[in-house]
Amino acid sequence: xxxxxxxxxxxxxxxxxxxxxxxxxxxxxxxxxxxxxxxxxxxxxxxxxxxxxxxxxxxxxxxxxxxxxxxxxxxxxxxxxxxxxxxxxxxxxxxxxxxxxxxxxxxxxxxxxxxxxxxxxxxxxxxxxxxxxxxxxxxxxxxxxxxxxxxxxxxxxxxxxxxxxxxxxxxxxxxxxxxxxxxxxxxxxxxxxxxxxxxxxxxxxxxxxxxxxxxxxxxxxxxxxxxxxxxxxxxxxxxxxxxxxxxxxxxxxxxxxxxxxxxxxxxxxxxxxxxxxxxxxxxxxxxxxxxxxxxxxxxxxxxxxxxxxxxxxxxxxxxxxxxxxxxxxxxxxxxxxxxxxxxxxxxxxxxxxxxxxxxxxxxxxxxxxxxxxxxxxxxxxxxxxxxxxxxxxxxxxxxxxxxxxxxxxxxxxxxxxxxxxxxxxxxxxx
Amino acid sequence: xxxxxxxxxxxxxxxxxxxxxxxxxxxxxxxxxxxxxxxxxxxxxxxxxxxxxxxxxxxxxxxxxxxxxxxxxxxxxxxxxxxxxxxxxxxxxxxxxxxxxxxxxxxxxxxxxxxxxxxxxxxxxxxxxxxxxxxxxxxxxxxxxxxxxxxxxxxxxxxxxxxxxxxxxxxxxxxxxxxxxxxxxxxxxxxxxxxxxxxxxxxxxxxxxxxxxxxxxxxxxxxxxxxxxxxxxxxxxxxxxxxxxxxxxxxxxxxxxxxxxxxxxxxxxxxxxxxxxxxxxxxxxxxxx
Numbered sequence: 001x002x003x004x005x006x007x008x009x010x011x012x013x014x015x016x017x018x019x020x021x022x023x024x025x026x027x028x029x030x031x032x033x034x035x036x037x038x039x040x041x042x043x044x045x046x047x048x049x050x051x052x053x054x055x056x057x058x059x060x061x062x063x064x065x066x067x068x069x070x071x072x073x074x075x076x077x078x079x080x081x082x083x084x085x086x087x088x089x090x091x092x093x094x095x096x097x098x099x100x101x102x103x104x105x106x107x108x109x110x111x112x113x114x115x116x117x118x119x120x121x122x123x124x125x126x127x128x129x130x131x132x133x134x135x136x137x138x139x140x141x142x143x144x145x146x147x148x149x150x151x152x153x154x155x156x157x158x159x160x161x162x163x164x165x166x167x168x169x170x171x172x173x174x175x176x177x178x179x180x181x182x183x184x185x186x187x188x189x190x191x192x193x194x195x196x197x198x199x200x201x202x203x204x205x206x207x208x209x210x211x212x213x214x215x216x217x218x219x220x221x222x223x224x225x226x227x228x229x230x231x232x233x234x235x236x237x238x239x240x241x242x243x244x245x246x247x248x249x250x251x252x253x254x255x256x257x258x259x260x261x262x263x264x265x266x267x268x269x270x271x272x273x274x275x276x277x278x279x280x281x282x283x284x285x286x287x288x289x290x291x292x293x294x295x296x297x298x299x300x301x302x303x304x305x306x307x308x309x310x311x312x313x314x315x316x317x318x319x320x321x322x323x324x325x326x327x328x329x330x331x332x333x334x335x336x337x338x339x340x341x342x343x344x345x346x347x348x349x350x351x352x353x354x355x356x357x358x359x360x361x362x363x364x365x366x367x368x369x370x371x372x373x374x375x376x377x378x379x380x381x382x383x384x385x386x387x388x389x390x391x392x393x394x395x396x397x398x399x400x401x402x403x404x405x406x407x408x409x410x411x412x413x414x415x416x417x418x419x420x421x422x423x424x425x426x427x428x429x430x
Numbered sequence: 431x432x433x434x435x436x437x438x439x440x441x442x443x444x445x446x447x448x449x450x451x452x453x454x455x456x457x458x459x460x461x462x463x464x465x466x467x468x469x470x471x472x473x474x475x476x477x478x479x480x481x482x483x484x485x486x487x488x489x490x491x492x493x494x495x496x497x498x499x500x501x502x503x504x505x506x507x508x509x510x511x512x513x514x515x516x517x518x519x520x521x522x523x524x525x526x527x528x529x530x531x532x533x534x535x536x537x538x539x540x541x542x543x544x545x546x547x548x549x550x551x552x553x554x555x556x557x558x559x560x561x562x563x564x565x566x567x568x569x570x571x572x573x574x575x576x577x578x579x580x581x582x583x584x585x586x587x588x589x590x591x592x593x594x595x596x597x598x599x600x601x602x603x604x605x606x607x608x609x610x611x612x613x614x615x616x617x618x619x620x621x622x623x624x625x626x627x628x629x630x631x632x633x634x635x636x637x638x639x640x641x642x643x644x645x646x647x648x649x650x651x652x653x654x655x656x657x658x659x660x661x662x663x664x665x666x667x668x669x670x671x672x673x674x675x676x677x678x679x680x681x682x683x684x685x686x687x688x689x690x691x692x693x694x695x696x697x698x699x700x701x702x703x704x705x706x707x708x709x710x711x712x713x714x715x716x717x718x719x
Contacts, residue, residue: 105693
């Protein structure tokens with residue numbers, strides 16, 4: 001079935017894509033400013049605004065008065081929010097909640113007044129809450145396209161100021177990048193876009209249009225310009241697919257279909273992006289494995305140093321376990337074996353035998369631990385009984401160069417507890 | 431003033447008191463928008479409950495909504511914890527909109543089995559509360575709406591009695607709480623559970639959005655003028671009762687939506703109080719505390 005066969009569905013799809021692109025541009029900025037929930041608040045203010053417009057137009061549905069009323073109400077909601085949020089006793093979150101529910105309450109009350117005088121004209125005023133993408137007409141598409149051009153031009157012209165403002169508000173203020181004019185024009189654009197997004201997708205789903213695509217893009221890129229481009233691309237693709245889905249399957253409401261597709265794109269990014277869940281999960285697991293392996297190497301060194309080393313140089317897991325900290329001691333033998341795969345020549349149920357590299361690495365770990373303890377006590381003025389915990393963490397992070405520099409700072413043969421600092425292992429010498 | 435009026439009056443008061451009580455915890459934890467998330471993300475749970483029980487069922491809806499609330503809180507934690515790029519605000523916005531969209535998709539596909547009126551679910555109406563019928567308790571006919579509210583107040587009150595100290599410790603000093611063997615995460619889940627229970631019983635009376643006003647405005651008033659937990663709680667309760675009475679009176683006289691007039695009364699009185707709070711005051715007079 002060709003979804004573009006009927007002009008009505010064609011305009012619905014095209015209009016949704018345009019609104020979504022506008023929302024993605026503005027949303028990228030709001031997400032960076034940590035104002036993701038602001039659109040939710042402004043969107044709820046559209047409701048009393050539309051009803052105000054209805055009353056103003058003499059109890060008639062008039063797009064122009066709806067638009068005007070919505071802008072007034074959004075400005076009022078934003079004014080309440082900023083006035084309250086500036087006071088630390090109220091705070092951002094409570095100010096958002098108060099402005100959102102308060103403005104919506106005004107709408108609910110006015111709607112019930114209108115419904116008392118039922119004339120039929122008010123029917124569907126509250127469809128603004130769930131959106132009506134199917135009603136997007138050719139004129140709407142022109143309006144949305146013009147809006148996209150204006151927003152894109154605004155972002156292009158003020159890209160430096162917006163970038164500075166998004167990442168460092170204080171700096172933007174001091175350097176004059178955050179001017180009164182810029183703020184007013186930006187939030188005027190936000191208000192207009194929120195109105196059209198609410199009209200197309202409904203209150204709740206409009207706020208999704210502003211956050212989902214930018215957040216998905218944010219997981220892939222690190223530059224402001226790249227974020228803007230990618231989030232617009234994501235929004236266009238996701239909205240195109242979602243709106244077409246709803247055009248093909250008439251049971252499916254357009255807003256819900258678009259948000260579902262955008263959410264799936266976000267979730268995929270969240271799992272697979274370079275900064276995503278799997279990457280950080282793998283990194284954390286690798287770090288845990290490395291730390292456990294190095295702690296086992298140190299327990300080996302204890303037996304080596306105290307001349308309690310078994311004849312065949314095989315340290316049993318139970319012996320090693322007693323030297324480990326509380327967080328590692330409960331782990332099972334297979335975790336121990338895995339963590340030593342790089343350093344052990346031989347490991348089975350009984351114990352492990354280190355390779356030459358493993359032994360050298362054990363020596364250098366203990367050496368770094370004790371060097372760091374000496375440094376903390378001698379140079380930083382720590383008390384000797386407070387340095388062990390810190391050294392337990394830092395020993396895993398010290399590299400060759402830092403080790404060399406610490407060694408040249410501290411001139412001592414023993415650590416603060418009187419134990420000898422082993423010399424740096426030479427390649428091929430044990 | 432007949433029996434229906436009394437039913438509406440007492441259910442509105444109970445609902446406002448319950449919401450403002452839990453709202454104080456949320457306000458102090460700076461989580462006022464959590465109610466917004468919980469009330470919207472309950473939708474899939476409600477749809478499933480309608481489909482499973484083939485129609486409305488108070489227990490089914492509560493259980494479905496509580497499960498959704500739990501899943502949302504976990505999802506918010508997970509989305510914002512794994513890496514630094516997703517801020518808490520953003521993950522809240524993602525979770526509640528996506529859950530709501532999921533609910534709409536479910537309604538679209540199971541519409542013939544659920545018969546949910548989405549507008550009804552969004553708005554709610556106090557006026558209809560007497561029509562829920564009466565329940566016979568030990569020979570007395572008690573309105574069902576009041577009975578449900580009293581049960582929820584009982585459950586929330588009982589759990590808060592047990593958890594209050596731990597909740598405070600976990601909210602204000604997470605490290606100390608962890609050392610005492612209290613898990614701050616677990617306490618967040620307890621609070622979310624209590625809030626979702628309260629949202630469920632309230633949103634049929636005042637609607638999904640206005641319940642946010644009930645949760646956020648009275649505690650914010652208490653925060654302005656109160657100087658201790660007790661005084662904040664007391665002020666929030668008095669504010670809730672006064673605005674509920676005022677809103678109900680205005681609503682009755684003019685025939686407007688009762689939940690709406692209560693929330694508008696709350697907003698108006700709060701803005702007035704905030705303006706007074708912001709007035710310049712003579713030197714040496716401490717504000718609030």
